[in-house]
Amino acid sequence: MNAELARIHPDAHCELDFRTPLELTVATSLSAQTTDKMVNSVTPTLFAKYPTAADYAAADPAEMELLLKPTGFFRAKTKSIIGLGQALVERYDGEVPTKLADLVTLPGIGRKTANVVLGNAFDIPGITPDTHFQRLVRRWAWTQESDPVKIEHAVGPLIPRKEWTILSHRVIFHGRRVCHARKPACGACALAPWCPSYGDGPMDHDVAAKLVKGPDAAARARAAALGLPVRSAEEMVALARDESS
Numbered sequence: 001m002n003a004e005l006a007r008i009h010p011d012a013h014c015e016l017d018f019r020t021p022l023e024l025t026v027a028t029s030l031s032a033q034t035t036d037k038m039v040n041s042v043t044p045t046l047f048a049k050y051p052t053a054a055d056y057a058a059a060d061p062a063e064m065e066l067l068l069k070p071t072g073f074f075r076a077k078t079k080s081i082i083g084l085g086q087a088l089v090e091r092y093d094g095e096v097p098t099k100l101a102d103l104v105t106l107p108g109i110g111r112k113t114a115n116v117v118l119g120n121a122f123d124i125p126g127i128t129p130d131t132h133f134q135r136l137v138r139r140w141a142w143t144q145e146s147d148p149v150k151i152e153h154a155v156g157p158l159i160p161r162k163e164w165t166i167l168s169h170r171v172i173f174h175g176r177r178v179c180h181a182r183k184p185a186c187g188a189c190a191l192a193p194w195c196p197s198y199g200d201g202p203m204d205h206d207v208a209a210k211l212v213k214g215p216d217a218a219a220r221a222r223a224a225a226l227g228l229p230v231r232s233a234e235e236m237v238a239l240a241r242d243e244s245s
């Protein structure tokens with residue numbers, strides 16, 4: 001399943017925009033209870049106004065609240081980010097630390113956020129059991145745990161350590177695009193041959209294909225309508241092109 005995930009989501013990546021570890025730390029802590037797209041819509045202005053940890057530490061809360069308002073819970077997020085800036089300046093010379101144990105002591109940074117930062121800003125492998133990851137690995141019977149830390153520990157030994165970060169992105173992409181919480185698109189899912197939960201969602205090709213989201217959704221729908229096996233986005237685009245020529 002891991003190999004197939006790699007085939008069907010070759011574009012899996014961190015969807016938060018960032019250039020530095022500090023930017024990713026701030027963006028990830030802002031992503032609670034909102035979408036990455038929403039975070040990406042506010043961070044260009046935020047990052048330009050507060051380029052360093054010291055700038056966050058000295059920020060005027062009312063000004064930052066205005067910027068963060070679209071992301072929801074903006075008062076709590078403002079407090080966390082100013083606190084984060086202060087903690088980084090006081091304890092880490094304004095730099096984001098590279099150890100999980102240090103990261104989780106920072107305001108607004110839980111284990112999940114810390115793993116996102118380690119994996120994507122420092123290339124230190126980490127599993128990120130967000131809501132999609134938790135749902136999918138249980139559907140695949142990789143674990144029956146519900147606690148995120150226990151899930152991390154259960155899934156970690158199943159996959160080579162160096163793949164933990166990219167696995168997290170692939171699983172999250174699959175959760176966002178195909179294996180939805182309420183109606184998984186089983187009939188348009190390339191993982192169906194291995195999935196013990198196949199049938200939790202519509203198995204009919206046409207019905208399932210309409211549930212698929214993402215930039216390759218049209219190609220998936222086309223392949224499914226033709227009764228073709230659903231493979232990677234590139235393969236499906238090629239199949240649809242061949243069919244129409």
Ligand code: SF4
Nearest residue numbers: 179184186189195197
């Ligand atoms: S077959 Fe269905 S339940 Fe299994 S991964 Fe695919 S969409 Fe999810």
